[in-house]
Amino acid sequence: MxxxxxxxxxxxxxxxxxxxxxxxxxxxxxxxxxxxxxxxxxxxxxxxxxxxxxxxxxxxxxxxxxxxxxxxxxxxxxxxxxxxxxxxxxxxxxxxxxxxxxxxxxxxxxxxxxxxxxxxxxxxxxxxxxxxxxxxxxxxxxxxxxxxMKGKSPDQIREVFNIKNDYTKEELEEIRQELAWAFYDD
Amino acid sequence: MAATLDGWKCLPTVLLRSVIRRVPCEADRASVALVCRSWRAAFATPPGEAPLLLPPQLPWLLRPLPGGPA
Incomplete structure (x- = not known):
């Protein structure tokens, strides 16, 4: 300065x-x-x-x-x-x-x-x-x-976040059964 | 930008876990695990952290009804 x-x-x-x-x-x-x-x-x-x-x-x-x-x-x-x-x-x-x-x-x-x-x-x-x-x-x-994410199904979440389902049908069913306890009704 | 290249599927695990911890309902968390393989991988519990899909967050009676409010 x-x-x-x-x-x-x-x-x-x-x-x-x-x-x-x-x-x-x-x-x-x-x-x-x-x-x-x-x-x-x-x-x-x-x-x-x-x-x-x-x-x-x-x-x-x-x-x-x-x-x-x-x-x-x-x-x-x-x-x-x-x-x-x-x-x-x-x-x-x-x-x-x-x-x-x-x-x-x-x-x-x-x-x-x-x-x-x-x-x-x-x-x-x-x-x-x-x-x-x-x-x-x-x-x-x-x-x-x-x-x-809250209150949405996996499909709805995929839609919101623009994510493709990369599971096979069998895998999805397997995981769904594994997590069945978490769902009230599925 | 990252979002347009890889999308939310590639949200870093640490951030996804941070998001999931803010979802109190087990059914909602299970839905997140069913979205895609990489999101399910975020449910693997790192050492020293609480599992995302085991602790009862809400009493059974407070679980959401199908078709009811979230």
């Missing part, structure tokens, strides 16, 4: 520097750049928290080669929505492994956030959340996917 800068200009520089410190720039696999609140990124993603703490954040865009721009936009959107909200007790305690922690019900805005996604976008977002170690976002996305 030059010492002979005008006061206004110096103020501007300071503001820019301050803004830089508050956000992190992330780069998707297809080269798009996204700004995310540093505080929220560190709070919501163990991977980003590690990169920020370890100084491996690139001001010109930290490469996240595994994440496409649509998924990264959703990740960043999710973080930034959290940035302005006071962390609830549920979020603070979410540092426990998501494999063992009791599930926290998604909040209303989180439900809406995932409800508007296409199935492809939801798939990419759950993978991105997993890659970035975002346990709360994993909670929310896995909850949404589980809602898409």
């Amino acid at each position: 030059e010492v002979d800068k005008g006061k206004g200009e110096a103020e501007e520089t300071r503001k820019v520097a301050e803004a830089d410190r508050d956000t992190v720039t992330l780069k998707s696999s297809d080269g798009k750049l996204f700004e995310v609140s540093k505080e929220a990124a560190a709070r919501l993603s163990t991977v980003l928290a590690g990169m920020i703490a370890g100084g491996s954040i690139d001001d010109n865009g930290t490469d996240l080669k595994q994440i496409g721009s649509e998924a990264l936009e959703n990740v960043v959107d999710y973080c930034n929505k959290h940035a302005n909200s006071i962390p609830s007790a549920a979020l603070i305690s979410s540092s426990i492994s998501f494999n063992t922690a009791p599930f926290k019900e998604p909040e209303e805005w989180e439900r809406k956030f995932v409800d508007r996604l296409s199935h492809d976008a939801l798939f990419d977002l759950v993978e991105a959340a997993n890659f970035l170690g975002m346990e709360r976002l994993l909670d929310v996305t896995c909850h949404k996917i589980s809602e898409m």
Whole structure:
């Protein structure tokens, strides 16, 4: 920084520097750049928290080669929505492994956030959340996917998720009998 | 994107298990196992984890009726 800068200009520089410190720039696999609140990124993603703490954040865009721009936009959107909200007790305690922690019900805005996604976008977002170690976002996305399964027959689930039945008729019957105890009436 | 290449059939097992744990009803879980081979494979219990299709999640009397609400 030059010492002979005008006061206004110096103020501007300071503001820019301050803004830089508050956000992190992330780069998707297809080269798009996204700004995310540093505080929220560190709070919501163990991977980003590690990169920020370890100084491996690139001001010109930290490469996240595994994440496409649509998924990264959703990740960043999710973080930034959290940035302005006071962390609830549920979020603070979410540092426990998501494999063992009791599930926290998604909040209303989180439900809406995932409800508007296409199935492809939801798939990419759950993978991105997993890659970035975002346990709360994993909670929310896995909850949404589980809602898409509940109360449906295997055929209906296949239809929802566009999956082909790769069992033979005999195998299907065998497994059905194995699991007969789980069905009320089949 | 992954979703359009492989589809939900190839959702990583760790994520699928995480999803299934949020499905409380045994009949629903059994339906998930019947979807395809790779989804059934997610029901194999890794060491240190609770099985997905054994613990009674709901009392018998609370099981869903066929054709009733989910």
